[in-house]
Amino acid sequence: MAYNSSYRVVVRATFLAGLTLVLPTAAGADVRITKSDVPAITKGSVLNDDAVLDVPANKKVKVLLEPSKVSKVIVGPYKGTAKDYIPSDLSYKAVKPPSELDPGATLNAPPPQFRKR
């Protein structure tokens, strides 16, 4: 009987110790949105790493994964977590468009005070 109770104590203590080790890691695993074309996913927000991102076609979301400190560009259509996102061989590139429009002008963006609100 005494053996059983001490056994349970050891098991519980081990479980708790394990939990204390795992919890900070889980809490520390975040996804920081560094750039987003998707209105529902705002730049600067920090999500849990198990948060599902819904990126529609032709949209991109750039994230910084923590604690690994690596950046990813998630190209839509994609629905899933950021850590699971793996582009296929050529998916980070769009298919070559049939034609391309080249602006034949010098980009001359006006200062903010002159921009239309």
Place this chain on the structure above:
Amino acid sequence: MCVALIVLGVLFLSDIGYIRTAEHWTADWRTALCSKRKPSQDENVALVLFTEETLQDAPVRIPMDRHLIAKVIRAVASAEPSAIGIDFVFARPTNPEADGDLIRAIRDAKVPIVLVTVDEHANLPEKQLQFHRKFLADAKRPTGHAYFERKTDTFGISDQAVRQMAEPGHVNSNQQAFAEVLAQIKRPNAKTRTPTIAWLLTARDGSQPFLEVDAADLLGDNDSVAPYLAALKGKIVLIGSDLVDLDRHLTPLSVVDEARMPGVKIHAFIVSQLIDNRWIRKLRPAEELLLLLSVASGGYLVSRIFGFGRYAKTLAVTGSTALVIGGFGAFKFAGLVLPYTTALTAWISSVSLGRNIEEIYRKLGKLFRLFATKGRLSWRTIHRIGWLFVQRFLRD
């Protein structure tokens, strides 16, 4: 003899602009599909980019506000990177206070900083070149040249893609390349072995080849900036622009979608390959000659000696497929860019020659006989006309 003639002909072909373009095209596809994929993001190099979003609220877009650049340099330096590479050519004065602030930020940083430099190849007016040199002298930091190299064609418009670093001797000055100076901070014996750039594809965990941080993200409050600074620690950080209309280049990776890459990213690929000691190379002339001789001899032997000549088309297709697959394998596992167009031409010509050699000999013989007869006749005629001409000249 016939095989040697084929090889010589094929080598001559390889120097024609259109054939070289085809060679580049096939090499570009191999690069886009089979370049190295690291398990995760490169741990040595990171990028801090001035994007359109970074400059969204700046009163002037170009030249960039040098106070802003100074702030970003100070922020990056506070992250304790291995080194900072600044991929901006400062070639004209702006607000003197901002210029001074930038010089101080570069000079006072506690980490190694390398600046890019250009020479007469950049076609800047002399006044701007003078300012650029003075700026670098005031900054008192090591410099490296900013050039990549494109191979251009005499005929037509070349494809403009950057595939290699500038070869030594092609730049006027004795400057080392910017990427080489940076790489040597992390790996002192880093040295260019072959000029071809060894590109990286998206890592196997789906991350970009290099960590990319928007410069604006380093200018917020301490809490928001901390994760980015932590990510930059210990890396070589290249600061440059990723703007829609400046310093963007076609690369072999553009073969899929024609997207242009910012120059600073190309420098990052070179720094990374120098640190990793990772190389790809084309065959040396002697190696290419040996390969073509082997391919042409193989094709001729299989087709003529071993009696497979009647299956010439199948042989041509099978051999070409094997060469294409072999080329992809050689690139992926040995970093070798085999010459496709010349090798395929050598194979198909030699297989065809092996099959039709008897007929070719017969036709050639006929032609020689015809030429010999006609030649004798024409020589006699020329001789006669010449003699008449001389007689007339003597008479006059």
